[in-house]
Amino acid sequence: MSAPNKSFDPVEVEALKPEVIDRAKDEALAAIAGAGDLEALREVKAAHAGDRAPLALANREIGALPPHAKAEAGKRVGQARGAVGQALKLRQEELERERDERVLVEEAVDVTLPHDRVPAGARHPLTTFSERVEDIFVAMGYEVAEGPEVEAEWFNFDALNIAPDHPARTMQDTFFVRAGGDAKDEGESGVVLRTHTSPVQIRTLLDREPPVYVICPGRVFRTDELDATHTPVFTQVELLAVDEGLTMADLKGTLDHMVRELFGEGVHTRLRPNYFPFTEPSAEMDMVCYRCHGESVGNPDNPCRTCSSEGWIELGGCGMVNPRVLTACGVDPEKYSGFAFGFGIERMMMFRHNVEDMRDMVEGDVRFTRPFGMEI
Numbered sequence: 001m002s003a004p005n006k007s008f009d010p011v012e013v014e015a016l017k018p019e020v021i022d023r024a025k026d027e028a029l030a031a032i033a034g035a036g037d038l039e040a041l042r043e044v045k046a047a048h049a050g051d052r053a054p055l056a057l058a059n060r061e062i063g064a065l066p067p068h069a070k071a072e073a074g075k076r077v078g079q080a081r082g083a084v085g086q087a088l089k090l091r092q093e094e095l096e097r098e099r100d101e102r103v104l105v106e107e108a109v110d111v112t113l114p115h116d117r118v119p120a121g122a123r124h125p126l127t128t129f130s131e132r133v134e135d136i137f138v139a140m141g142y143e144v145a146e147g148p149e150v151e152a153e154w155f156n157f158d159a160l161n162i163a164p165d166h167p168a169r170t171m172q173d174t175f176f177v178r179a180g181g182d183a184k185d186e187g188e189s190g191v192v193l194r195t196h197t198s199p200v201q202i203r204t205l206l207d208r209e210p211p212v213y214v215i216c217p218g219r220v221f222r223t224d225e226l227d228a229t230h231t232p233v234f235t236q237v238e239l240l241a242v243d244e245g246l247t248m249a250d251l252k253g254t255l256d257h258m259v260r261e262l263f264g265e266g267v268h269t270r271l272r273p274n275y276f277p278f279t280e281p282s283a284e285m286d287m288v289c290y291r292c293h294g295e296s297v298g299n300p301d302n303p304c305r306t307c308s309s310e311g312w313i314e315l316g317g318c319g320m321v322n323p324r325v326l327t328a329c330g331v332d333p334e335k336y337s338g339f340a341f342g343f344g345i346e347r348m349m350m351f352r353h354n355v356e357d358m359r360d361m362v363e364g365d366v367r368f369t370r371p372f373g374m375e376i
């Protein structure tokens with residue numbers, strides 16, 4: 001502030017000269033108009049309307065003027081500061097309005113978008129496929145039977161006439177949970193992860209009186225490496241029928257009915273001799289290729305990827321229940337006979353849906369399962 005004075009001409013005080021006041025006002029108004037956002041306006045306000053702004057400094061000079069000069073100088077500075085204050089207020093309102101409009105657009109919520117971003121789950125195609133197989137037999141009057149996945153060695157092997165020195169019992173094929181020593185009966189048996197669904201046959205025959213007609217789906221375990229055609233955990237479906245007078249013809253008719261239901265009219269099966277300790281006679285069952293119906297055999301112009309132009313697809317094992325198994329379960333083999341078959345669902349799905357690598361089925365990637373549908 002200038003030194004107090006009593007007689008001087010206010011026009012001589014530099015900060016209060018009209019042109020200086022007008023210039024300060026014009027600069028302030030131009031800066032306000034040029035502020036592009038609220039942050040810039042805050043800086044403009046500090047520079048042109050703050051304590052150190054030219055108009056604020058000019059205002060302080062007024063106090064030192066003689067009384068007769070205060071009114072005019074006060075009016076001039078007051079009007080300039082009023083104009084700047086008013087312009088700041090209007091620009092502030094204008095910029096706030098612009099900001100609100102922008103935020104409304106940028107942060108708009110589209111209430112029409114689907115709210116549920118977690119995709120709906122669905123059962124695995126292996127489960128739905130094995131249930132389709134079950135349904136075929138339930139429709140014929142079969143019951144669904146289940147057994148434990150952690151199974152007594154006796155049920156998994158001994159009762160099925162698989163002798164202790166059978167290769168399937170070695171550590172290479174079987175996950176042993178508890179070693180069983182020389183157990184000859186169920187009570188002292190070792191414990192394994194079941195290697196097939198056939199022990200459910202034994203549990204069923206011990207539980208029920210013939211006639212028995214059951215279908216047994218379930219997970220089984222083998223010490224196989226995971227590769228394109230093997231997995232250590234896979235799904236089998238087993239069928240067992242025990243009644244008076246059942247023959248291989250009934251087995252063949254049942255298999256033909258199943259493949260027709262699953263793969264369509266015109267598909268049938270054939271049996272090739274094989275060996276399983278728990279069936280006698282035993283057979284390997286093949287079905288005619290449901291895609292080429294055998295027409296690709298010897299026809300290089302029309303190859304078939306599904307059966308590799310062999311005309312037949314291997315399904316699994318089957319046979320007439322070995323009388324020794326019936327006897328072990330307390331069923332009179334003179335009165336009753338039975339047939340059984342078992343196959344792997346993964347292998348069946350591979351050729352049913354042209355899946356080239358079994359690993360895709362067991363890794364749980366939804367990109368694989370989604371095309372099979374969202375069946376719950």
Ligand code: FA5
Nearest residue numbers: 196198224230231234316317318340341342343344347
């Ligand atoms: C058996 O397991 C017999 N219990 C089947 C049977 C039942 C025969 C009733 C007679 C009467 P096998 O070991 O062949 O048989 O296995 C049956 C099917 O399981 C095979 O045809 C194959 O489709 C499937 N399979 C076997 N090992 C694997 C594996 N590591 N990964 C995926 N599928 C497999």
